[in-house]
Amino acid sequence: MFDQRFFKITVAVLLFHAGLLYLVQSGLARKFTEAVISPEIVARIIPLEPPAPPAPPPPKPQSKPEPPKQVKVTTPRPQPQPQQPKVEPVASLPPTPNAIEAPPAPPAPPAPAAPAEPPAPVSSAPRAVGIGEIQCSPPQPVYPSQSRRMGETGRAVVRLTTDESGKVVKTSVSTSSGSSRLDQAAEDAVKRMRCKPYMDNGRAVAVTAQQPIAFELN
Structure with missing residues (x-):
């Protein structure tokens, strides 16, 4: 069945x-x-580079120079030279037969060769490995008016995460300033930051960084 x-x-x-x-x-x-x-990539925030200045305009074409003026050149007539009296040449004396040529000087001994320099010592210290960097615009926090009136100050550290396009997609307060209003103002300022995409081996990837923000009253 x-x-x-x-x-x-x-x-x-x-x-x-x-x-x-x-x-x-x-x-x-x-x-x-x-x-x-x-794995999660942690980077250090550096200031965003300003845009390159525009290229200067091309120079204006100059006007054509005027042709040089033609000048008539006159050649002066040669003046007769006064005749100089003739001078009889004096016969040169024959060389002395007793003259003895000096012997040539012996050749100088060759200079000793310079000693070879010892090779530079190879450093055995390990190479320092740098942490990744991401370029972001500086944060512009807004001081809460109530915190200003109450004299609240502090320093908050905000943890942020950017996606492949450099946009801040996630924020959280990792170190509080001691005031919830200042912490919220710091987090709002980080959300408005603009960052360049973080490149890893030629491709854009998400990255995590930390941004400190201080609130001080003058």
């Missing part, structure tokens, strides 16, 4: 395995695993 329940269970198991095989072949399972176990 044909059992429909057993047939349905068998078809469901086969479909489940077929779907799992498709996920493995298409790479969706690998992407899902990387998204789950990808």
Whole structure:
């Protein structure tokens, strides 16, 4: 007798395995695993660079220079030179036969070769590894009016997370200033910050950083 329940269970198991095989072949399972176990990147915030100034306008074409004026040059006539009296040449004396040439000087000994410099010692100290940096605009907190009237001051540290486009998508107060109003004002200022995407091996990734904000009354 044909059992429909057993047939349905068998078809469901086969479909489940077929779907799992498709996920493995298409790479969706690998992407899902990387998204789950990808480590969190912590970066240090640095000021955002100002935009480059516009290029100067091209120079205006100069007017054509005027051609040089032609000047007539006259050659003066040569003046007759006065005749000089002739001078009889004096015969030179023959060389003395007893003259003895001096012997040539002996060649100088070669200079000793300079000693070779010893090779520079190789430093065995480990190289320092720097932390990642992300460029963000400086925060502009708004001092709460009630906190100003009450004389509340403090320093809050806000933890922020940016996505692949550099937008601040998550904030939390990691160190409180002692006032909930100042903490909220610091968190609101961090949410308004603009950041550049953090690049890791040529691709933009999410990153976490910390931004301190101090509230002081002059």
